Amino acid sequence: MSYGAFGERTIATLSKGIAMAQGAWMSAYEGGLSDHHLGGGADIIVQIGSGLS
Numbered sequence: 001m002s003y004g005a006f007g008e009r010t011i012a013t014l015s016k017g018i019a020m021a022q023g024a025w026m027s028a029y030e031g032g033l034s035d036h037h038l039g040g041g042a043d044i045i046v047q048i049g050s051g052l053s
Helices: 008-020 035-039
Strands: 025-027 043-045
Parallel strands (some): 025 043
16 A cells, blocks of 8 residues: 555554565555655565556
8 A cells, every 4th residue: 555545653563564574575556655664674665657557
């Protein structure tokens, strides 16, 4: 889910939980990457490009 869909606490909590799971990645989708995504130490996948088709 994107940063716009969840609040900062939810994203930070997900990041921490995903960091505990071995082999899991967190996606920032089109909402952008925030400090809350990075704060938990999860491996991140970031989409580069427009959402337009």
